Amino acid sequence: MADSDVLRAPHVLDYPYKRSVGPVIGAFLTGLRDGRILGVTGSGGQVVVPPAEYDPITGQDTGEMVEVGPGGVVTTWSWAASPYPDQPLDRPFAWALVRLDGADTALLHVVDARRPEAMSSGMRVTARFLPAEQRVGHIKDIECFVPEAVS
Amino acid sequence: MSGTNGDGTPSAAEAGPVTVLETPIHIDYQFTAGLAQSRFLKGISEGRFLGQRCPKCHKVYVPPRGSCPTDGVATTDEVELANTGTVTTYCVVNVPFQGQSIEIPYICAQVLLDGANIAFMGLIQEVPTAEVRMGMRVEAVWVDKSELGPNLRSVKYFRPSGEPDAPYESFEEYL
Numbered sequence: 001m002a003d004s005d006v007l008r009a010p011h012v013l014d015y016p017y018k019r020s021v022g023p024v025i026g027a028f029l030t031g032l033r034d035g036r037i038l039g040v041t042g043s044g045g046q047v048v049v050p051p052a053e054y055d056p057i058t059g060q061d062t063g064e065m066v067e068v069g070p071g072g073v074v075t076t077w078s079w080a081a082s083p084y085p086d087q088p089l090d091r092p093f094a095w096a097l098v099r100l101d102g103a104d105t106a107l108l109h110v111v112d113a114r115r116p117e118a119m120s121s122g123m124r125v126t127a128r129f130l131p132a133e134q135r136v137g138h139i140k141d142i143e144c145f146v147p148e149a150v151s
Numbered sequence: 152m153s154g155t156n157g158d159g160t161p162s163a164a165e166a167g168p169v170t171v172l173e174t175p176i177h178i179d180y181q182f183t184a185g186l187a188q189s190r191f192l193k194g195i196s197e198g199r200f201l202g203q204r205c206p207k208c209h210k211v212y213v214p215p216r217g218s219c220p221t222d223g224v225a226t227t228d229e230v231e232l233a234n235t236g237t238v239t240t241y242c243v244v245n246v247p248f249q250g251q252s253i254e255i256p257y258i259c260a261q262v263l264l265d266g267a268n269i270a271f272m273g274l275i276q277e278v279p280t281a282e283v284r285m286g287m288r289v290e291a292v293w294v295d296k297s298e299l300g301p302n303l304r305s306v307k308y309f310r311p312s313g314e315p316d317a318p319y320e321s322f323e324e325y326l
């Protein structure tokens with residue numbers, strides 16, 4: 001039997017998952033729908049963004065939700081030169097960890113910087129939200145972050 | 152949090168808090184069957200079960216994977232198996248799920264084809280679910296010749312063959 005006799009076929013898997021988000025992530029997503037970014041106060045008073053139900057270090061319950069951003073600082077980043085079809089932007093962009101003003105942890109998102117030379121750790125960025133009628137309560141309600149100077 | 156946002160859209164208090172997140176997953180594979188399974192699938196498209204025998208332990212595997220999982224040697228000796236077999240274990244499916252194409256309740260069984268040393272998964276039909284049992288003798292029912300293809304939809308299901316049940320000892324090794 002020759003290699004050319006080996007059968008091949010497309011095999012597509014689709015999982016239509018829905019997740020219950022719980023009270024804390026739910027509040028975060030509801031905030032995004034309203035055009036606001038919410039964090040939560042950890043047991044040591046630090047502000048965790050995105051918020052979690054339990055303090056990531058002590059495991060204790062987290063406290064009050066607090067609004068952060070929309071501006072922040074890029075702590076680290078990686079350039080995506082050739083975006084895949086389902087990635088957030090259809091042009092080259094940076095994956096970045098953004099520590100929002102008022103937060104003590106960084107949020108993973110994208111920066112629409114056009115070219116890698118425009119990126120640097122420590123640079124200021126600000127969230128660009130989708131128009132209100134397009135927001136659904138999803139992390140993609142933040143279309144991207146943009147360098148603060150050109151926002 | 153009440154009334155409207157600055158741009159006039161309803162606030163969370165009006166639209167209700169977000170409680171569910173849709174996270175669909177789409178995975179686009181190209182499946183390559185390999186030599187042994189391609190032979191098996193071509194047999195299926197001819198209405199035959201083709202297995203392979205281990206040259207060392209002489210066990211017959213169906214569908215064949217091209218090697219013996221016990222001895223780790225290639226299984227090149229092709230064996231055609233019977234259209235009949237024995238139900239070793241089975242389960243009655245009573246729970247509906249998305250994408251289900253068969254009316255519940257239905258039976259999914261492990262069938263030890265005569266001549267094979269490993270059970271083969273299939274549906275059991277043309278018999279009330281309560282009458283299916285371990286040791287029941289069954290035969291494969293294939294789709295019409297014109298609809299045969301290199302996939303397991305070609306085997307519609309198994310149905311009782313009418314033979315007396317196989318003794319437990321004859322299949323206990325395969326449970």
